[in-house]
Amino acid sequence: MVKKDILLNGIVVGEHDATGNNLEDAKAVEAILKEKGLYQEVTTNDAMFNQASAFASVANDLYKRDLKKSPFKGISLSPFIVNAVFSIELYLKAIHNAYGNKIKGHHLASIYKGMPKKGKEHFLNAASDVRPHYQLYEGEDIHSCLESLSKSFEQWRYLYEHNELSTELQSIRYTMHTSHEACCRVRESFKKQ
Incomplete structure (x- = not known):
């Protein structure tokens, strides 16, 4: 051995x-x-956060290796998006879980809309804090990013079934970073109680 x-x-x-x-x-x-x-013991919230972080890590690795620099490797776009958007979903669900809510589904905007008020405050503050790190289009905010990504997990998993999907890498990365930061802030707020 x-x-x-x-x-x-x-x-x-x-x-x-x-x-x-x-x-x-x-x-x-x-x-x-x-x-x-x-x-x-690993709590359910810890497990959710850890899994979300693992999917985010895979997405970040794909972005840095294949999508950030030339030559752009388009074959990595779908796995990047699926992993990134799934991490966002899990971070949002972990925020809900911290407040005692169980949420199902993949539609990001719907998951966000049902979030407790304090969770939304952490989320919006995180969005404001991380925004300067990303080049977003004029008028693009965290709400529009969540809405535009709401069906991405389902659509990009089966890219071959959809002919004309498009997305912005910066908005995905911004939303993923915001979700991670917001989840960390929510978890930290419960540790302080």
Whole structure:
């Protein structure tokens, strides 16, 4: 068996015998962390935020590698959009979850509209704070971005079924950044209570 380090927040806190079976290894690591008093349950909100962040990370990697520079690799556009928009959806749902709401569906504008007032305040403040980092069209705001992206997850997953889809990369990146920042602010506000 191979010995592998156990990392917690980037710090080596122990090691375990890796079996090659991910489920068995995860259980072993969990037992070691519990034994050391380092194990923390992952809340549903944590899981939602982590998953949203993972999809956002994939989208950002695709953007930097294939879409930001020349040559532009159009084949990466659909995976970028699907991952980015899904991350936005999950961030919005995590905001709802923080306030005790369960939300279904993919329509971003609808998910936003049903958000609690305090969540919307965090979202709009985040939108204002991150806007200077993006080149948006005159009059384009977070509401118009959410509306224009509302069906993107469903449409861009099946790009071959749609002949004339278009989108603006800056507005997607702006909305994804806003959603991430707003979710962080909401989560932080609950930690302070």
